[in-house]
Amino acid sequence: MWQPDGWDARARIGVLTPHGDVGPESELQAMAPDGVRVHAARVPFGAMARGGRIPPTIPLAPIREYPDPPHVDDAARLLAAAPVRSIAFAFTSSGYATGPAAEAELLHRLDAATHGIPVVATCSAAVLALRALGVGELALLDPPWFDQELSGMGAEYFRDQGLEVVFNSPVGLPSNQRSINPGELYDWVREHVSARAEAVFVGGNGMRAVGVIAALEQDLGRPVLTANQVLLWHALHAGGLNVPVHGYGCLFEVQPPLPEE
Structure with missing residues (x-):
C-alpha cells in the first residue's frame, strides 16, 4: 500500500x-x-x-x-x-x-x-585497500584538474607508505567534472596503464569513475580502485x-x- x-x-x-x-x-x-x-x-x-x-x-x-x-x-x-x-x-x-x-x-x-x-x-583508505589486496606496485591516475606537481605528491604519499608507484599522471581528458565520460576514461586507462602495475588507483573523489571499475578489472586482469x-x-x-x-x-x-x- x-x-x-x-x-x-x-x-x-x-x-x-x-x-x-x-x-x-x-x-x-x-x-x-x-x-x-x-x-x-x-x-x-x-x-x-x-x-x-x-x-x-x-x-x-x-x-x-x-x-x-x-x-x-x-x-x-x-x-x-x-x-x-x-x-x-x-x-x-x-x-x-x-x-x-x-x-x-x-x-x-x-x-x-x-x-x-x-x-x-x-x-x-586506499593504502589499506592496497595492503588488503596484497598490492605492492600500482599505477596512479588522477583527474585532469590535478597538475603534474599534485599528481607527483600523490605518488610520494603512496611511496611514503611503502608502495611502489610505477606510473602516475593526470588523465588526458577534458578538465571539467561534467565532461568526464566513462567510455573515454575506460579507453584512457586501458591505453596508459603499465603492465608492471599490480593494481590501478584512480584518485579524485570528484571524478566520475566507479562505473568503469568492473569492466576495467575484467579487461586488465588486476584490481582497479577509485577514490x-x-x-x-x-x-x-x-x-x-x-x-x-x-x-x-x-x-x-x-x-x-x-x-x-
Whole structure:
C-alpha cells in the first residue's frame, strides 16, 4: 500500500564533501548496498565556484586550506549529530598535498569532533585497500584538474607508505567534472596503464569513475580502485557493516587488514 519513503535504512553513512561537489555522494550512494543511505555535509572549498565549477587546474593553496579548522570540524560535528555509523572525508587532494602524517592528524581531530563516530579518509583508505589486496606496485591516475606537481605528491604519499608507484599522471581528458565520460576514461586507462602495475588507483573523489571499475578489472586482469570506492569500503567496515557490495570491484571481497601491533 505504502510507497518507499527512504526511512527503511539498515544503516546510514555520512560524507564530508566540497560545498559544490555532488560527485562523492552520487558515487557512494550508487555503490551502497541495499538499505545503506548516504548523507552529505558540505565544507567550503576555496577553488570551487557556484554550480560546482572548478578551474582547469586547481591551485595548491585552497587544497591545503580545505582540511583546516573550523569549517570541516563544524561540518563533521553537525553530521555526527545524525544517526550515522561512520563518516567519510571525500577529498583526495589534501591527502596528497599535506601527506600521511597530516591526514592522520586530521582524522584524529575529526574523531574528537564526532564523539566516537569513526571518520575515514580517501588516501589512507586506499593504502589499506592496497595492503588488503596484497598490492605492492600500482599505477596512479588522477583527474585532469590535478597538475603534474599534485599528481607527483600523490605518488610520494603512496611511496611514503611503502608502495611502489610505477606510473602516475593526470588523465588526458577534458578538465571539467561534467565532461568526464566513462567510455573515454575506460579507453584512457586501458591505453596508459603499465603492465608492471599490480593494481590501478584512480584518485579524485570528484571524478566520475566507479562505473568503469568492473569492466576495467575484467579487461586488465588486476584490481582497479577509485577514490570513492575505497572510501565506501573503509566507511562500511569502520561502521561495522559487513554487507556485500556487488559490481564495483574485487576490493569488496576482502577485509581491511588488522592494525599493526
